[in-house]
Amino acid sequence: xxxxxxxxxxxxxxxxxxxxxxxxxxxxxxxxxxxxxxxxxxxxxxxxxxxxxxxxxxxxxxxxxxxxxxxxxxxxxxxxxxxxxxxxxxxxxxxxxxxxxxxxxxxxxxxxxxxxxxxxxxxxxxxxxxxxxxxxxxxxxxxxxxxxxxxxxxxxxxxxxxxxxxxxx
Amino acid sequence: xxxxxxxxxxxxxxxxxxxxxxxxxxxxxxxxxxxxxxxxxxxxxxxxxxxxxxxxxxxxxxxxxxxxxxxxxxxxxxxxxxxxxxxxxxxxxxxxxxxxxxxxxxxxxxxx
Numbered sequence: 001x002x003x004x005x006x007x008x009x010x011x012x013x014x015x016x017x018x019x020x021x022x023x024x025x026x027x028x029x030x031x032x033x034x035x036x037x038x039x040x041x042x043x044x045x046x047x048x049x050x051x052x053x054x055x056x057x058x059x060x061x062x063x064x065x066x067x068x069x070x071x072x073x074x075x076x077x078x079x080x081x082x083x084x085x086x087x088x089x090x091x092x093x094x095x096x097x098x099x100x101x102x103x104x105x106x107x108x109x110x111x112x113x114x115x116x117x118x119x120x121x122x123x124x125x126x127x128x129x130x131x132x133x134x135x136x137x138x139x140x141x142x143x144x145x146x147x148x149x150x151x152x153x154x155x156x157x158x159x160x161x162x163x164x165x166x167x168x169x
Numbered sequence: 170x171x172x173x174x175x176x177x178x179x180x181x182x183x184x185x186x187x188x189x190x191x192x193x194x195x196x197x198x199x200x201x202x203x204x205x206x207x208x209x210x211x212x213x214x215x216x217x218x219x220x221x222x223x224x225x226x227x228x229x230x231x232x233x234x235x236x237x238x239x240x241x242x243x244x245x246x247x248x249x250x251x252x253x254x255x256x257x258x259x260x261x262x263x264x265x266x267x268x269x270x271x272x273x274x275x276x277x278x279x280x281x
Contacts, residue, residue, distance in 0.1 A: 027198045031191055110179075130182070
């Protein structure tokens with residue numbers, strides 16, 4: 001993990017020094033996963049706007065990134081806070097959930113499942129089951145205690161399984 | 170379908186989209202970044218100008234206070250109060266005209 005993140009640490013240090021090209025490389029490298037995560041939170045068209053806001057904040061505070069966690073962990077934490085801020089400000093967040101990879105029937109089914117979960121359950125499930133983050137990393141991203149995160153993922157998964165079986169409709 | 174199928178479905182449906190990097194999005198972020206930098210520079214410029222204005226105002230006020238305590242100025246003001254007031258007003262008008270000059274006409278749109 002350390003070696004894989006070294007490049008991001010170097011790019012972030014260059015960004016903190018004002019190198020826009022270095023930051024563009026970071027954006028290009030991480031936008032797919034970040035936008036995928038935000039789209040699954042139910043932000044619809046706002047996902048890109050929140051992703052941009054998160055990248056701008058990452059640029060502004062690039063000097064504070066210490067490389068202890070992965071850059072993507074740090075970035076996702078920023079994006080999650082941006083998303084929560086939008087919700088607190090009660091800005092209209094479209095209910096549509098989007099992803100551009102799965103086929104329409106599968107997408108419809110998963111969207112339906114996700115919309116029945118709480119935001120924290122949704123985020124935890126997407127990060128751990130879809131994006132392959134460990135529970136510890138997802139807990140750091142969402143600012144939750146590890147135990148809470150684990151139980152949140154388990155509960156979300158169980159609810160989805162019940163919906164999938166047709167028990168919870 | 171069993172639990173393995175469900176886990177597979179979940180992982181497949183929730184994984185990030187498989188596609189190349191979106192250069193249009195990268196461009197949008199860079200554009201917002203440039204706006205952000207321009208706004209920051211503008212805020213800095215305004216803060217510097219405000220600091221300079223306050224320093225200038227403080228200097229002028231201190232100078233006027235020192236002048237008013239001078240015996241010669243006190244005598245002049247008591248003998249010619251209207252003239253003294255007129256001079257003060259002309260000085261104030263000149264200072265306001267200087268402040269409202271083209272260099273201090275609000276934020277520069279060219280930088281944004």
